[in-house]
Amino acid sequence: MNLLAITAETWKTVGIVAGIFAGSALLIGILILVVGKVFKVDVDEKVTKILENLAGANCGGCGCSGCSGFAAKLASGGGDLSDCHVTSPEKKAEIAKLLGVELKAEEPTVAVVKCNGGSENCGEKFEYKGNPSCASCASLLGGNKLCSYGCLGCGDCKAICPENAIEVKGKLAEVDPDKCVSCGSCIAACPKHIIERIPASAPVYVACSSKCKGKDVMGVCKVGCIGCGLCAKNCPHGAITMVDNLPVFDYSKCTGCLTCVQKCPRKIILKRDVPSAAQKTEA
Amino acid sequence: MGTFIAIVLAAVLTNNFITVKTYGICPFLGVSKKTSSAVGMGVAVTIVMALATLVTYPVYTLVMVPLGFGFLEIIFFIFIIAALVQMLEKIIQKLSPSLYNTMGIYLPLITTNCAVLGVAELVIGDMSQFLNGASMNLGWAVLYALFAGLGFTLVMIIMSGMREKLNCYKTPKALAGFPTAMVTASFICMAFMVFTYIQI
The missing domain is CATH 1.10.15.40 (Electron transport complex subunit B, putative Fe-S cluster)
Structure with a gap:
């Protein structure tokens, strides 16, 4: 069809269509404007x-x-x-x-996995061949570790960590303190609730979460806390208290003398590699 | 009553929007990773479909056809639906923030959704085949749109449930993620094809 063959009639139709569209666009535009004004949400x-x-x-x-x-x-x-x-x-x-509030001075923190029971230290109850996720594993009799408090090592924390700060070695998760921003994603994701925040400058941490009695712990894990309390008795600064068969640190009192690390018969209080700038001077 | 059952069955099963008519594929594949978001999307689509039909059907039959520009249906319907969804979003945001948070966030995604446009088109065209002899009116049109939306929601929920379940299994690396979703979608569609043999 030749462009010149378009008759005046066609142009008229096109004009009418254009007019209809312009008219209804105006109408709908006004309508949206009115609705927008009436139902305005005040965003703070x-x-x-x-x-x-x-x-x-x-x-x-x-x-x-x-x-x-x-x-x-x-x-x-x-x-x-x-x-x-x-x-x-x-x-x-x-x-x-x-x-308009005062900012409280706060110390930077990092997450640590409070368990040292990798596959060489803590055995398995049964062979788990399901979906490789701690949450699935934990739903079966609380997981396949002999210790009911231990790290399952399927890496739910590793999967959720936004900073890729977590590595799983030998069925045990480990947080890289240099990469950790302490966001808390892993703390929420861990079905065993064994990831905790500690001050970034903390010289030591307790690598066990077992609240069981000493005898029960002995049977299942080579590096489990037996709740003997030697660390609390020997701490020269009174920074350790025993709660539920586990030592709890008051890091404001801890000076990093490492007495507890030496006294612990199970070697579950681990020394952390704290950057020297962040390390507290010994009192 | 016969017409009612015929319309419901046609909208939900025999002529399901996603599996048989293949409308609304982008929310079907895009928003079906989690059941919660699939439900939100389904509800949003259902409401918009019913509302859009409620507006477009009278506009078409009472204004566009008598004035002689019925041929502009598609472009006009997009126009009306987009405006309608925009207004609906603002109204929901004002009246019910909690509803807005669960459903309203999907509204901008479906302003020009083909399932919504499809239902507006169908009720003025092909729908007479489901009517079982009854004459077409606004009530049937809105009913059809509502149940078409529910059929959409049904398939969305089935798909999201299967995808959530599939996440728990190891899939071959080449098939992990979207390819699995496509395979799942094809199986759901095949399953729904069985319903097309229902004779009413």
């Missing part, structure tokens, strides 16, 4: 500003659904800034300024 400017300053990792370590949820919680006066472990101190100071 504070929330957007807080959100801008948060790390944006959306790790869920604070217990909220994501950074936006945490920002809304902070803006409404709930929650605590220290619940977020990923945001840098400078950004946190900005948020504290926005909220």
Whole structure:
């Protein structure tokens, strides 16, 4: 068809169609505008500003659904800034300024796996051949480790870690403190609840989570805490208390003298490789 | 009653939007990783389908056909549906933030969803075959759209359930992820093809 053959009639139809579209576009546009005005949602400017300053990792370590949820919680006066472990101190100071609250000085923390019972130290109850996930494994009789508190080593923490800071060697997860940002994702993901935060400068940590009595622990794990309490008795600074057959450290009192490391008959209190700058001077 | 059953069966099973008509494939493959999001998407699509039909059917029969520009249906329906979804999103956000968080976030994804446009097109065209002799009206149109949406939700839930279950098994590396989803989708479609032999 030749372009010139288009008659005036066709042009008229095109004009009418264009007119109809322009008219209805205008109508619908006005309608959307009116609805938008009537149902306007007031977005709190504070929330957007807080959100801008948060790390944006959306790790869920604070217990909220994501950074936006945490920002809304902070803006409404709930929650605590220290619940977020990923945001840098400078950004946190900005948020504290926005909220009009004093920023509490806090020490950086890292996550540690409180278990040393790899496959060479702690045996297996049964052979697990299912889905390679700790959550699935733990749903079968609490997992296939002889110790009911031990690391299952299927690597749920490794899978969820946003920083790739976790390695699983010989059925035992290990956190690289240099990479760990202490977001708390792994703490929430571990079905055995054996990952915990400790201060980044902590000189030692307890690599066992077993609350069983000494005799029961002896039977299942070569490196399990038997709850003898020698560490607590011998600590010159009173930094250790025994709770549920496990030593609990008060890191504010610990000076890093390593007496507990030497006294522990099971060698479950492990010395950490703390960067010298962060290490406390011995009192 | 016969017409009612015929429409429901046609919308949900024999002419299911995803498996038989292959409409709405992008939410079917894209939002079916988790059952919770599949349900949210399904509910959003169902509501938008019913609402869109409620608006487009009268607009078509009462305005467009009498004025003689019924041939502009597709472009006009997209126009109306997109505007409708935008308004719906704002209204839900204002009236019920919790509903907005579960369902409303899927609304922008379906402004120009082919399942929604498809139902608006079907009720003015092919739908007479499901009517069992009754004459077409707005009630049947909205009913069909509603149950077509429910059929969509049904398939979304089946698909997401299977994909969640499949996550628990080791799949060959070459097939892991999306290829498995495609294979799953084809099996669901084949299963639904059986329903097309139902004679009403």
